[in-house]
Amino acid sequence: MSYSTGEIWGIILLLGLGTYLIRLSFLGLIGDRPLPPLITRLLRYTPVAVLPGLVAPLVLFPEATGGSLEPARISAALATLGVGFWTGNILWAVLAGLATLYGGLALLG
């Protein structure tokens, strides 16, 4: 990471302010005006539209392995997805992923 202290705090403050304004938007500023249905539909998918694209290269080309596929990390990713999907529980999914990662690294690494 090569940002100056000032830049890091700039990111923190602007992200904090932006997030606050998103939260305040209708409640504080826009008021009781219904969102157009199309906008509601689009907003519903924001997390699931951003996060998978962000995570895919991190899983497939991890920097720690010099950017090559690695079985322990792939297995950990699949275990996290599987447990998260079946249990719907974020905590169990993280634990399953970490257990698989460390198990895999111990066995294969």
Place this chain on the structure above:
Amino acid sequence: MARTSGKSMFLRGMRDGLPFVLVVGPFGLLFGVIGTEAGLNLAEVMGFTVLVIAGASQITAISLMQENAPILVILVTALAVNLRMAMYSASLVPYLGAAPFWQRGILAYFLVDQSYALAHLEYEKNPERPLGEKMAYFAGTMMVTAPSWYGMTWVGAVLGEAIPDSFALDFAIPITFLALIAPALKTAAHVAAATTSVLLALALAWMPYGTGLLVAAVCAMAVGAAVEIAMEKRA
């Protein structure tokens, strides 16, 4: 319905929010560790957690910072993760819109996934409750959750400094994201959006400054909405 007071609604909100400590606490811990491992100091990690108070977008920012992405790209991507909160904000207006501005201003800061989910459910069930009781309930939901988020982030940041590199914590970021995504894949539309996001992000990885991810995200949102509309037509 039995008569309730603001105080008892506050306590009920607190009780209903309690189970979320089990989710928010470990997530805070994870963010603290991730932030420290990425090279942030304690004040910066706590700055994120207190000022942004939105874990997924904080980890998004840190993940992009590790790739030395331009600041504008970091901000746009991390804020995109939080856009859903505009929807939360809009859906609470019918219940809380009449509260004084300063109260709505404070409440907005605490409008996170957990408080929104609890409050919206409660307001839908009991829309006739007085405004003061509604506000008290919301405040109650965050009374335990927010401090556990701050506190556990701090613990994670302190721990993170002590954890050696051999623990492969680089992979804590992908695991956390996958754990957040998996339970959200509830409908065909969500799965379609997630798949589009992955495929386009990989295909557009050549685009400069992480802008490929933004294009992928916009297309994925459109695909999610389009599939939702198609499913409704079929139903």
